[in-house]
Amino acid sequence: MSLDSHFIHRELFAEPTTLGETNTLGSSNLSLLDSCVPCLGKTPVTTSYVALYVSAVIAVVxxxxGNLxxxxxxxxxxQLHxxxxVLLVFLAVTDFFVGIFVMPLQFVWLIESCWFFGAAACAFFNFVSFHLTCASIHIVALIAVDRCMALSNPFFYSKKIxxxxxxxxxxxxxxxxxxxxFALLYCNGFFTHALTLCPFTCLIAVDEIWSWVxxxxxxxxxxxxxxxxxxxxxxxxxxxxNAIRAANSQVNPNARQNDNVPKRSERKAAKVLGILVSVFLLxxxxxxxxxIIPGSINAKIFEEVLSITSALLYLNSLFNPIIYALxxxxxxxxxxxxxxCQICSPSSSVMHVK
Incomplete structure (x- = not known):
């Protein structure tokens, strides 16, 4: 659901310090510009450079x-309706848009250490990545709610949901x-001030209160x-x-037919979606x-840690369809x-797939 830029921009708009200090540079464009790191120009083409781009292309494809x-x-x-x-589809749509609109721009930015796409693309990139990340996290939370309801009260779930x-x-x-x-970006001047605070980057400043909210x-x-x-x-x-084991040992058929005991398929779905949520959290x-690492950490190390963790964050959109396939x-x-191409058959929509 994927998603990295949403966090990069929410936590690092101002400077790489603690979360509560994000307004330090947001209150002063001059101090922010002083902290800008100049673009070093075109990166030399090396084996590792090519490997990074090949890996990025594979990840995007x-x-x-996969989500399509x-x-x-x-x-x-x-049969899958x-x-x-439904939640899996919404999550897949979110991950699909991440792969189309966010990952390509972010991977180039990470590999080149420069933003080459201009202010308009930066505006689009920020808003889309903000929205997709927020929506993705909440959908994964809804999946947890859905599974909890299906297991805790199967009768109510089957009748009402x-x-x-x-x-x-x-x-x-x-x-x-x-x-x-929209409110977050508007209240922090995204639509009224300069879209880029540093040349060749794509960051905006968020004040302390909004950062914590x-x-x-x-x-x-x-x-x-x-x-x-x-x-x-x-x-x-x-x-x-435990109840099923007890019922089996007592050969009690009534225990098996209780409408309020989840089916085996529901329990299996909970396990798979538990894996999905666990990978998401990882x-x-x-x-x-x-x-939120303390600001005293070496800036170079801090930047490298964020680059690695941000790449991992984006790859969640890649992991989800792999989990389904496995x-x-x-x-x-x-x-x-x-x-x-059997899907082209007129009756393919009613095929038995479960």
């Missing part, structure tokens, strides 16, 4: 194509993200929800596993830890149908 396969699979095959899969309801919820998340990030809204709150809900999910899964948390048999079957 796999991200775009997820979107096509869930939207086309009617479930509330949970519909595909249309989930589409509305996910759409509202996108709308909230658009308005929230953003830290809570985009990171602390959704990640806390994910952590707490997956603790609950883990406890529910253990309790149900990609996101290192960047936030790096972004753990979802239905996605494997859908890929075979799509890549073999």
């Amino acid at each position: 796999v991200t775009v194509c 396969l997820v979107i096509t699979s869930v939207c086309h095959f009617k 479930t509330p949970t899969n 519909s595909v249309n309801l989930m589409i509305i919820v996910a759409t509202l998340d996108w709308v909230f993200s658009l308005f929230y990030n 953003d830290f809570v809204v985009v990171f602390v709150l959704p990640c806390s929800i994910m952590f707490l809900l997956y603790l609950i999910i883990f406890a529910i899964a253990r309790r149900h596993a 990609c996101v948390v290192p960047y936030y830890i790096a972004s 753990f979802y048999p239905w996605f494997q079957k859908c890929m075979k149908i799509i890549l073999s």
